[in-house]
Structure formats: C-alpha cells, structure tokens
Amino acid sequence: xxxxxFDSKSKKVVRSLYHGKxxxxxxxxxxxxxxxxxxxxxxxxxxxxxxxxxGVGISSGGRKPATYVLNANxxxxxCVAMDQFTTRVGLTDLQNxxxxxxxxxxxxxxxxxxxxxxxxxxxALYLKLANIDSHKIIAAGIAMPGxxxxxxxxxxxxxxxxxxxxxxxxxxEKLKMPVFIFNDSNAVAQAELKFGLGAAxxxxxxxxxxxxxxxxxxxxxxxxxxxxxxxGEFSHIPLVKNGQLCTCGKxxxxxxxxxxxxxxxxxxxxxxxxxxxxxxxxxxxxxxxxDILEEAGKGDRFCxxxxxxxxxxxxxxxxxxxxxxxxxVIVLSGKGAAVGKLWLAPIQQAINEHSxxxxxxxxxIAISELGNNAELIGAASFVMENIHSITITx
Numbered sequence: 001x002x003x004x005x006f007d008s009k010s011k012k013v014v015r016s017l018y019h020g021k022x023x024x025x026x027x028x029x030x031x032x033x034x035x036x037x038x039x040x041x042x043x044x045x046x047x048x049x050x051x052x053x054x055g056v057g058i059s060s061g062g063r064k065p066a067t068y069v070l071n072a073n074x075x076x077x078x079c080v081a082m083d084q085f086t087t088r089v090g091l092t093d094l095q096n097x098x099x100x101x102x103x104x105x106x107x108x109x110x111x112x113x114x115x116x117x118x119x120x121x122x123x124a125l126y127l128k129l130a131n132i133d134s135h136k137i138i139a140a141g142i143a144m145p146g147x148x149x150x151x152x153x154x155x156x157x158x159x160x161x162x163x164x165x166x167x168x169x170x171x172x173e174k175l176k177m178p179v180f181i182f183n184d185s186n187a188v189a190q191a192e193l194k195f196g197l198g199a200a201x202x203x204x205x206x207x208x209x210x211x212x213x214x215x216x217x218x219x220x221x222x223x224x225x226x227x228x229x230x231x232g233e234f235s236h237i238p239l240v241k242n243g244q245l246c247t248c249g250k251x252x253x254x255x256x257x258x259x260x261x262x263x264x265x266x267x268x269x270x271x272x273x274x275x276x277x278x279x280x281x282x283x284x285x286x287x288x289x290x291d292i293l294e295e296a297g298k299g300d301r302f303c304x305x306x307x308x309x310x311x312x313x314x315x316x317x318x319x320x321x322x323x324x325x326x327x328x329v330i331v332l333s334g335k336g337a338a339v340g341k342l343w344l345a346p347i348q349q350a351i352n353e354h355s356x357x358x359x360x361x362x363x364x365i366a367i368s369e370l371g372n373n374a375e376l377i378g379a380a381s382f383v384m385e386n387i388h389s390i391t392i393t394x
Contacts (some may be wrong), residue, residue, distance in 0.1 A: 006392045008388055009031075009033060009037065009041055010041050010044070010045065011387045011388050011390075011392070012031040012032075012033065012388075013027055013031060013033075013038060013041045013042065013045065014045070014050070014070065014094075014384075014387060015031075015384050015385065015387050015388075016030050016031055017051060017068060017069060017070045018070060018094060018096070018381075018384045019194050019195070019381075019384075021054045021055075021067045021068060021069040022067060022068065023065035023066065023067050023068070024038050024039050024042060024065065024066070024068075025065060027042075027068075042068055045068075046068075049071060049074070050070065050071060050074055051068045051069060051070055051071060052068065052069055052071055053066050053067070053068060053069075054067045054068060054069040055067055069095070070094040070095060071094065072093040072094050072095040072097060073093055073094075073099075074093075074094055074136075075093075075094055075136055075137070075138045075392075076091050076092065076093055076094075076099060076132060076136050076137050076138065077091070077092050077093075077094075077137070077138055077139065077140075077141060077380040077383050077384070078090075078091055078123070078127075078137050078139070078140040078141070078175075078177070079091070079092055079140070079141050079142075079143075079376045079377070079379040079380040079383070080119075080123065080140065080141070080142040080143065080144075080376075080379060081143050081184065081187070081373075081375035081376045081379060082107070082109070082119075082142065082143060082144040082145065082184065083145060083184065083210055083211055083335070084108070084109050084110060084145060084211045084212075085106065085107070085108055085109075085211070086104055086105065086106055086107060087104070087105055087106075087107040087119065087122055088102050088103070088104045088375075088376060089102065089103045089104075089105075089122065089123055089126040090102040090103070090373070090376045091130055091132060091137070092376075092377075092380045096195065096377065096380065096381075098373075098376075099132070100130045100132070102373070102376065103122075103125075103126045103129070105122045105125075107119060107122060109144075109145070109146075109157075109158040109159065110158070110247070112158075113160060115158060115159050115160070116159045116160060116161055116167070116170065116171075119142075119159065119171070120171065120174045120175065123140070123175060124175070134176070134177070137177055138177075138178075138383065138387075138390060138392065139177055139178035139179065139180060139383045139386075139390055140171070140175055140177055140178070140179045140180070140383070141179075141180050141182065141187075141379035141380055141381075141382050141383040142171065142179060142180070142181050142182070142379060143181075143182045143183070143184045143186075143187035143188075143375045143376075143378060143379040143382075144158065144159065144181060144182070144183070144184055145157065145158065145183070145184050145211070145212065145214075146158045146159075146183070147230055147233075148181055148182060148183040148186075148229070149228070149229050149230075150180070150181060150182050150183070150186075150225070150229055151229065152166060152168075153166040153167055153168025153169060153179075153181055154166050154167055154168075155167050155181065167181060168180065168181050178389075178390050180382055180383055180386050182378070182379060182382050183214075183232070184208065184210075184214060184375055185206070185208040185214025185215055185216045185232055185334075186216050186223060186225065186232070186378070186382075187216075187374075187375050187378030187379045187381075187382060188206055188208045188214070188216055188333050188334060188368075188374045188375050188378055189204070189206040189208075189216020189217065189218060189223060189378070190216070190223060190378035190381050190382055190385075191370055191374040191375070191377040191378035191381060192204065192206050192216070192218075192331055192333065192368060192370065192374065192378075193218050193221070193223065194378075194381045195370065195377055195381070196331070196368055196369060196370050196374075197329060197331055197366060197368075198218065198221070200329075201218075201327075201328040201329045202218070202219075202220055202221040202328065203218065203219060203220070203325070203326070203327045203328040203329075204217075204218040204327055204328065204329050204330075204331055205217055205218075205318070205321060205325060205327045205329075205330045205331070206218070206330075206331045206333055206368070207234070207314065207318075207330060207331065207332050207333065207334070208333055208334035208375075209260070209314070209332060209333070209334040209335065209336030209337055209343070210259070210260055210334045210335045210336060211259055211260050211261050211289075211335075212235040212247075212255050212259050212261075213234050213235045213254055213255055213258050213259055213314060213317070214232065214234060214235065214334070215232040215233070215234035215321075216232055217231060217232055217325070219325075234254065234317060234321075235248075235253060235254055235255035235259065236248050236250065236253045236254070236255065237253065237254045237317050237320065238250065238251075238252050238253060239252065239253065239254045239257070239313065239316060239317055240252045240254075240256065240257050240313070242256060242257065244256040244257075254313060254314070254317045257309075257310065257313045258310040258311075258313040258314045258317075259310075260289035260292075260293075260335065260336055261289070262310065263289055263292055263306050263307070263310050264287065264288060264289040264292065266306055266309075267280065267287050267292055267302075267303075267306055268286070268287055270302075271287065275302065277295075277300060277301075277302040277303070278300075279295040279298065279300045279303070280292075280295060280300070280302070280303070289335075292306060292307070293307075293335075293336065293338055293339050296339050296342055297338070297339045297342075304342060307339060307342045307343065307346075308342070308345070308346040309346070310346075311342070311343040311344075311345075311346030311347045311350075312346040312347070312349060312350045313350070314343070314346075314347055314350070315346060315347035315348065315349065315350025315351050315354075316350045316354055318330060318347065318350070318351055319350060319351050319353075319354035319355040319360075320354075322351065322355050322359050322360060322363060323355065323356065323359060326359060326362070326363075327363055328362075328363065328364065329363065329364045329365070329366055330363060330364070330365045330366070331366050331367075331368050332344075332347075332365070332366070332367050332368060333367075333368035333370065333374050334374070334375075335372065337367055337368055338371075338372070340367035340368075341367065344365060344367075347365060348365060351363075351365075
C-alpha cells in the first residue's frame with residue numbers, strides 16, 4: 001500500500017487486527033471510527049493484500065458478520081527481551097508467531113560501559129543469521145530492566161550513550177530502523193493484557209519474578225505507568241530490616257530477600273556453611289538460580305524451601321498493594337514463574353496473614369500461560385501500540 005494511502009486511520013485498523021481477528025463493527029467500536037469508514041479501509045487493505053477474510057463472527061440476530069485477520073508475513077517485528085545478565089532476540093509476524101528461533105546471548109548490564117554496543121552487536125548478529133529482508137521489519141521493540149522513560153527513550157539505570165543521542169535514537173541509528181524501548185515488567189504486563197488474562201480481567205497486577213521483582217499494573221483495562229513513567233518499582237518497597245544494601249542504594253528492599261539473585265545467594269551461602277543437598281551438590285559447580293528453579297520443580301526440599309521463603313516475602317509486599325489497588329487478579333510471570341505453583345501457597349499465606357480478609361477474598365492469584373516469551377511478546381505488542389508513529393511503505 002502506498003504511503004499516501006496508509007494513513008493514521010488505516011494504522012488504527014491494523015493495530016486492532018494485530019491483537020486478533022475482528023469484525024468491522026468490533027473494529028469500529030475499538031478505534032472510534034464509523035462502520036462505513038472502517039469498511040472502506042478494510043476493502044483497501046483486502047485489495048492490497050494486507051488482510052484476509054477469516055470466517056464469520058457471532059451475531060445477536062440476523063446475518064453473521066465477516067471477520068478479518070492480518071496476513072502474517074506482510075511485516076515482521078523485531079522484539080528484544082533483556083535482563084541483567086542475558087538478552088533474548090526474536091522476530092514475530094503480524095499474527096504474533098515467532099518466525100525464527102529465539103536467540104539468546106550473554107550481556108551483563110551492571111557497571112558495563114560497553115553494554116549498549118554489545119546490545120547492538122548481538123542484535124546485528126541475530127539479524128544476519130535470521131536472513132530476513134530488513135525492509136520487512138517494521139520496527140524493534142526492546143524491553144529492558146531499569147528506570148525507563150519510554151516517551152523520551154532514556155534508561156536511567158543501564159545502557160549508557162555518550163554521543164548526545166538518547167538511547168532510543170542511538171539504537172535506531174545503529175539498527176537502521178525505528179526503535180521503541182520499554183521497561184521489562186511493563187512489557188510482561190502488556191503481553192498479559194493483550195494476549196493473556198487481559199480478556200477476562202480489567203484490574204490486574206502482573207508480577208515479573210526475575211533477578212528483581214517487577215510489577216506491571218493494569219487499571220480499567222489499560223497500562224498504568226504513573227506520572228513520570230516509573231510506577232511499579234515493587235522490588236524497592238522497604239520491606240525488611242536486614243541492613244542489606246540493595247542495588248538501588250537503599251537498605252531492606254524486597255529485592256534483597258525475594259529476587260532470584262537473593263535466592264541464589266542464599267543457596268550458595270548455606271551450602272558454603274555446610275548444608276548438603278543431593279541434587280545441587282551433585283552439580284559440582286557454582287549454583288545458579290536456574291538450577292534452583294529446576295531442582296525445585298523436581299521436588300528438592302531445600303530448593304522448595306528457598307522458593308517458599310522468597311514467595312512469602314513477595315506475599316507480604318502484595319498484601320500492601322492489595323489494600324491500595326484492590327485488583328481482580330495477581331498474575332505471576334517472568335523467569336521464576338516456570339515453577340509457578342510453588343509460589344502460590346507461600347504468597348497466599350502471607351496475603352492471608354497481612355491483608356484484610358474482605359480484600360484478599362476478592363483477588364485471585366494466577367500463573368501466566370505465556371511462559372518465557374511473555375517479555376518478547378509484550379515488546380512486539382508495544383511496537384504495534386506505537387504504529388501511529390511509524391512510516392509504513394511498500
């Protein structure tokens with residue numbers, strides 16, 4: 001479709017269809033355009049091969065409406081999911097399918113002055129191996145930890161840039177495509193909102209259990225970022241008086257007792273002091289958080305105990321948020337959610353002990369069904385949320 005035809009109204013229709021097949025009437029209600037206007041756009045998109053008919057929808061009476069779906073391979077989205085130690089890169093089509101295997105590489109963020117260039121190099125290598133026509137990639141969505149100002153394209157915690165650009169501009173210049181950056185926990189929540197439990201719940205707290213304890217908040221069916229964009233720093237609630245210094249520079253944060261880093265450090269310390277556990281000791285090397293998650297899933301009592309202790313502290317923090325937010329559901333996601341059921345009992349116990357029963361009884365705790373790709377899916381979804389600012393040409 002020529003750029004002159006692909007106007008803002010057409011982009012709204014494409015954004016609506018990205019999140020699933022829809023009828024003309026449903027798209028009209030979602031994007032705020034009249035049904036005749038939407039039908040005209042749909043006809044143009046059909047003619048140019050951007051969308052196809054996909055059966056019929058449900059009717060409350062009379063003829064069932066036709067539904068439409070985006071043609072998957074028309075464009076691709078580069079999605080990147082970062083944590084403090086590793087970065088994962090994938091490429092999705094317009095039906096949210098991964099078109100190449102997800103590539104993972106090590107990239108330490110803390111005190112790494114070369115982290116930004118390392119990120120560019122890792123993405124460039126992935127694109128070379130993927131062998132995809134770069135002109136078909138609409139943009140890159142990069143989810144990352146830290147204090148991320150999504151609007152201004154700045155990460156105040158990691159990925160330094162020295163040449164006068166902000167991070168978003170720098171990455172866009174190096175990768176030669178539009179780039180959008182997002183907080184990792186917001187990306188996980190976005191995935192849940194658009195492709196997970198968002199269809200069933202309008203008020204959600206999505207907990208990103210990883211090297212930190214992130215939080216994405218969904219209020220009235222929309223992402224909530226706060227006034228300056230930094231809402232959801234759940235990791236840094238001052239929860240315990242352990243005197244332990246947190247990465248944020250404060251003491252006693254939730255992160256110091258409940259993050260996967262804290263769980264890993266606790267295991268190493270206890271084993272150094274003489275604790276013997278068959279599964280972990282048999283590894284014969286330094287223990288990692290991934291080892292603990294895997295062995296906990298296999299029933300190792302020590303690993304389960306570590307998860308339970310961290311889970312209880314998370315529950316204590318959630319009890320505070322319950323009294324403020326009163327969500328319909330708390331969704332557990334992120335790297336740690338691989339052993340999701342093991343978190344449920346200790347989290348629920350803490351909530352029961354520290355929350356007003358009337359509040360706690362109306363909040364469900366669920367495990368995300370999106371798995372380890374939630375952050376990547378959320379990053380891709382955020383790109384489509386910003387499609388209005390992307391020039392689309394053929």
